[in-house]
Each structure stands twice: as structure tokens, then as C-alpha cells.
Amino acid sequence: MANLVRRGVFAIRARPLFPDVSARSFASSSYLSNPAKAPALADVMPDGGPTFDAKQREFRDKLIAAQKQKEQQEREAARARDKQDGKERKGPLSSLIYGTQEGKELDRDIERSFSQVLARGKYVHSIVFHEVKPEKVDDYVELVGHWYPKIASVPEHKVHLVGSWRTEVGDCDTFVHIWEYQRYHGYHDSLHTIHSLPEFADYDHKLKPMLYSKRTSLMQEFSFWPTTPPRQLGGVFELRSYTLHPGRLLEWETHWRTGLKARREVMEGVGAWFVQIGDLNTVHHLWQFANLEERRARREQSWGVEGWGDTVHKTVPLIQTMKSRILVPMPWSPVG
Template sequence: MSALARSHRLLSPLLPLPRSPLVSRLAPPLLRDPLATKSFSSKTPESKGEHDEAKPLGKVSGIVNSILHGSGSLPKMQSQESWGVSLARGKYVHELQNHRIKPERYDDYVQLVSEAFPRIVKESNNKIRLTGSWATEIGVLDSAVHIWEFEGYAGHAQEMDRLRKDPTYQKFIKDLRPMLRSRDNQICLEFAFWESRPPVALGGIYEMRTYLLKPGNLLEWEANWRRGLECRRQFCEPVGAWFSQLGGLNYVHHMWNYPDLETRKKTREQAWKVDGWAETVYNTVRLIEHMEANILLPMEFSSLK
């Protein structure tokens, strides 16, 4: 055996073994021949032909990713606009207003809105309807909640334009601002399965429950709550339910009426005994980022009281 042959035989265990193109493509960078590895970012026109056979890499890595993590395709998600079409009653738009009042100006505030809000409704020729106005009894104190109803977005835009040109309304806003610590609003739609009650005197207390959902969970929340509502309806009729479209997003609000807190307690305990209610709670609580329950008392001029 020649000296050259003996030298090659001795060195051959140290030389890289031939690899199939698939193994070469999948091997981590540290296992590849460093002299043969080039990043895609450093490719030059001269070296284009050098990597032509590596084009199937995306397909192979996609197969591996599918094996490790499941299908790489993303589920088709409905947009928030299409959710509004599928979930909403569709006839009305509601504006939910929250006013946080300076404690020392609380009585002035009640007197001001008690005069202004009925006048706004009357002068609109019923194009603005006041679903209700409430003051917080338990929860965020020194605050008030007002829910207005408009005939769609077009009705809302038309009435807001009219009020901006109304000197009496502008004076009301000017007088209102110094009485408040803050105010915010949301444009909301009614859930199709939960129509808001018309004006009626129910008496007792109102509970406004507000949920901030994790983004993307509105459809699942609605499907579970639609079933769970039938469990609650055996003991208590809901007042209304809305989901936000403008302002703070991913919010759900629903309202209940009870004669008193003791009746509320018993009603909620009874619901737990009905098949399906525990499942509804289990399926919806994991969808929630934050939740709160405020006990409200209707103001004297409220259409729901």
C-alpha cells in the first residue's frame, strides 16, 4: 500500500461522512461544515446558483414544524365588525356613559342632569331614548351610569350633530364639566339573545356586571352565556346586555334587577342548582381579564326604575 493510501486511511475517520441533502438541510449550524454554510443575507448574485438546490428548505421545515407543533395554518377568525353582525340585535346603538362626580358637587350634579336629560329626550322627538340613569350604591362611589339608545349609527351621528349646534346643550356641558372628576363613554350593541327592557318601574336595586374579556373571546363568551342565561331566567329576568364597539374594547356589560340584596343572594344560589349553570361559569371565567359588579339605584327621572 502506498504512503498516500495509508495516510488517507488513517485520516478518514476524522473526515465528515457523506450526508443526504435532507440531513444537511435540517442539521443545526454547529453540525454543518462551517466552510459550506452561508447565511441567506450574505448571498450574492455570483453565489445564487450555489444554493439553488436548497430551495425546498421552506417545505421541509414546514413539514417538521407541522410534526412538532401541529398544522401551521391559522384558524379563520371573524373580524370584530362581523362579530357585531352575528351577535348583535342590530336595530339600535347604545351609548354607555360613566360619570365620576366630585363628592362636594354631587347634589348639584343630580339636579343638573335631572333637568337636562329629560329635556334632551323631549327635544329629540324620541330620536334619543334614555334607557336609564343610575347612581352607584356599591362599587365605584360618587359615580353615575347613563345608557342612551339611538336608531343605529346614523341616528347617533345625526343627534350628536344636532346637540353640538344646540346652545342649551352646550351650556349644560359647560356646567357639567367642573362637577366631574372624569367621564368616559362606550358605543355598545345589544346581544341578539338579550333585548333591553323598555321603560318600566321595577323597583328595588340594579346590578351592572362588567367584564373585560381577553381579546378574541367574544364569540365563545356569547355562545356560553346564551345557554347559561336560560338557567338564570328561571329565577330572575335580565334587564339588558351589551358589548362594546367603540371606546374601551372587549367589554361586556349585563344588568339585572332584584328587590334587594338578600333576594339577589338567594337567586344566585338557586342558579347553581340548575344543570348547565356551573358549566357556563367554568367556560366563561377563563375568558375574562377583569370583572366587577356595581349595585345601582335608579335616579328619579330614569325610564328604568
Template sequence: MLAHLVSKFPRRAVPSARRAISVQSILHGSKEAKEVGDHEIQQHSRLVARGKYLHGIEIHRVKPDSVKEYKKAAERYYTGLRDDSELRIKLSGNFEAIVGEQDTFYHVLEYENHSGLDKAWKKIPGSEHEKAHDALRPFLQSRATQLAQEFAFLPTSPPHEEGGIFELRAYQLLPGTLLEWEATWRRGIEARRKFVEPVGAWFSQVGRLHQVYHLWQYPDLQTRKEMRERAWEVDGWADTVHKTSQLARTMDSLIMIPLPFSPLK
């Protein structure tokens, strides 16, 4: 996989001081790679991304005594976006964390690429959607948004069965390691797919950079434990875990449940 990704880089004349910079050095975040700049990073994103859609990952940290009110306001706001045909926004999932950072909600929105997001944002100011969004704010402690794209080998897809729990795994990568991460997971994902199919995977492009998310669904925590243990028995999985752990600064695992209006539930 890595070999054919490398072959896609266009050949072009470069100054002699940069001629010795290899793609391998870029992957590992070497000193020389950092000097190449953002242009190569953008090339990496084009190589690993599916490119068809753009996803907004919105994170709301809610005041503990305002959770019930927030849920009602969030339903009004996000279903309003979904139901407005002019915005062309789809909801990929709306969740509440129950293990991990408490009173935190994750909303994943799907836009028709960057131009679709531009069009939607132009229509929202002064509309009922802006008023509905303002109604959320009194219940929030903080909020953050990332724009992310899907990995080409893990397009977002609905779960095969309803119910259960969702696990969101978040990885803060070392700068310059996105391609190596993608290549390692592309090889290792088949070991996990023998037991559970991922719901989606994204990497950030705007907001907190070098961040990767994987979303999984399980019937319950016991099944999650058993499936993860069985994956270790498959060739290639241990190597994937070992390599990817070396590429990440931090790793988080959140157990979430879908909100009543979430399409994933």
C-alpha cells in the same frame, strides 16, 4: 349555537398562509387569529349583535362634595335630550352606584343605530343641550363614553316590576373571545331566567374594547343572594360560570339605584 354561528361566515378565497386559520382559533384569540385583523372582529360583532339600536354608555365620576348639584344638572341635561323629538334619543337607564366605585353615575342612551347617532350629534353643538352638558362639567372628576350594541339573545327590556336595586356586571374580555362568550351565555342564560330576567346586555364597539355589560334588577340584596344561589342548582349554570371566568381579564359587580328621572326604576 356555536355551530350555526360558524356556518354563517361567508366562504371566500384566502391566501394559502391563512387558509388553515379556523373560526375556533379566532374564538380563542390564538396567534394566528390576531394576524387576521379587525375584519374578522367586525364580522363577530355583526353575528352576535341585535343590530337594531346603538347604545351609549356614559360614565361620570363626580366630585364627592358636588353630588347633589350634579344630580340636578344631570336631570336637566338628560331629560332635555329625551324630550327633544328631533334628536330621537331614548334613555335606557340612569343610575348611581352605591356599592362599587362611589360617586359614580351610569347613563345608558339609546340611538337609532349609527346613523341616528350621527344625526343627533350634528344637532347638539350650539344648542341648549350643549349648554346643559357644559353645566355638568364643574362637578366631574372624570367622564368616559362607550358605544355598545345589544346581544341578540338579550335585547334591552324594561323590568317587570318597579323598585329595588340594579346590578351592573362588567367584564373585560380577552381579545378574540366575544363569540365564545356569547355562545356560552346563550346556553347558560336559561338557568338564570328561571329566577330573574335580565334587563339588558351590551358589548362595546367604540371606547374601551372587549367589554361586556349585563344589567339585572332585584327587589333587594337578600333576594339577589337567594336567586344567585338557586341558579347553581340548575344544570348548565356552573359550566357557564366556569367557562366565562376563563374568558375575562377582570370582572366587576356594581349595585346601583335609579335616578328619579330614569325610565328604569
């Protein structure tokens, strides 16, 4: 179970709702299944709230259990290293600080804070928007639904598919795909490997006539909000995209780092990314809800959580434009 979960999300001494994790598995039977007809908002059960909540609790419980297991393994490994080295910190000051439980916890917090800072550069994500011709939607789903799982299932391709969705409110018949790579060299290696496949030319030849447009940006996830592992909760997704005033990203991050904990107490986050190549000064947030009515209720509920109102007050002046899309997951999407 430990390979399902990922990295830490908050700064020193903060207690994350989604705990520290080290790796995740993208193997998912749902996204390797045969694609069906393009899903629609009408397929989502309007009374699916209880089922969604139960799956959400199970998912979070597994993350917490995996985190506890990981922490126990780290403690055992640390004790083994100390025993092997046979070294102890010397001197009255070291004994005073490191000899206490508080000192040991401080030591671990310092190490954890550095790992969180470095985690930001560990992954590069691409977000791809395909605007599909209405009469080609079913053909697109069949083509991409076979190609994407095939590409993502081969380790040598050095890419993971986070998820695929169809826009139902917003830019209709636009499909959104998010991919994960090991830094920029992983992105470049993946492109080179996939485009060199003998069958790629045929796929590309079939895809192009189906599209009005294709748009890609390269992003990194915020260090305080790692992308979720694969899961199947059901429901609908909301992709919120913000274009910030140039030079205001760091300020945005500072306020969101504070306000995110309040929001995630009542809403299920998928991930948050800032664009580094492509649509610059853009931030994307992806959320998951049981249905549209639950979305309304959870968003209203978040205003009652301490800290959220202040976050909105400080971040609104940083925004040039904002956009909301309601998405439904594709049959092969690892996050669905």
C-alpha cells in the same frame, strides 16, 4: 300595550322568557318628573321583596299578552296576504312540507331566526360613566335631572334614555347612563342635533366643573338578550362588567346564549351589551333585584338551575378582569 315590548331573544324553536317584540315606548311619567335629592341605597326598602315580585309578575304578564297580540296580528296579516296574492306553493314536495302545520311552523321559525340575526345591528347603545365630585352630587342631580329627560322626550333628537343610576357599592358617586340610538347614524345625528341646541353650551359649562372624569363606550346588545322596555319595579341594580381576552367574544356569546335562559328563570335581567368602540373586549350585564339579600338568594338559586354551572365553567377562562357595581335608579330613569 304592544308598543311597550321588544324583539325576540332566543334562537330557532327556543321559547323566550321575554317574548318577541317589535317596538317600545320610552314615554314614562317617572322620568319626566322633577328630580329629587340624589337617591341612595338607604332609600331601598330592605323588606320590599313581595312588592318587587308582584310588579315583576305584572310586567312579565304584560309582555306575554303583548306578544300574543302581536302574533295574532301577524297571522291575520299573513292570511290576508295569501288571500290577496291567490298563490299557493305547487308540487308534491311543497305540498308535503308546507301543507302541514309543522311545515308552516318551520317556515315561521326560519323567518324569525333571520330577524333575530338582523336585530343585533338595529340599535347602538352608549354607556356613560360620570365620576362626580362628592360636594357636587346634589347639583349634578339637579342639572342632569332636568337636561336628560328634556333631551330624551323630543323625537327629533333621535335618542332614547334606557336608564340612569348612581353607584352605591363600587365606584361611589359615579353615575351610569345608558342611551339607545338607531344604529351609528342615529348616534351621530343625535350628537349633531343636541350639540347644536342653544342651551347645550350652558349645560356643558355647568357640568364640567362637577366631574372628576367622563368615560363613554359604544355598545351593541346581544341578539339573544334585548334591552328591557321601561318599567318601574323598584329595588337595586347590579352592573357586572367583564374584560375578556382579545378574540374570545364570540365564544363568550355562544356559551351565554345557552346559559342565559337558566339564569333568567330566577333573576330579572335588564340587558347585556358588548363594547365596539371604547373599552374594547368589555361585556356589561345589568340585573335588577328587590334588595341585596334577594340578590344573594337569587344568585344562589341560579346554581340549582340546569345549565348554569356549565356556562360558568366555560366562560370563566375567557375573562381577564371582572367588576360588580350596585346601583340605585335616578328619579327620571325609565328603567327603575
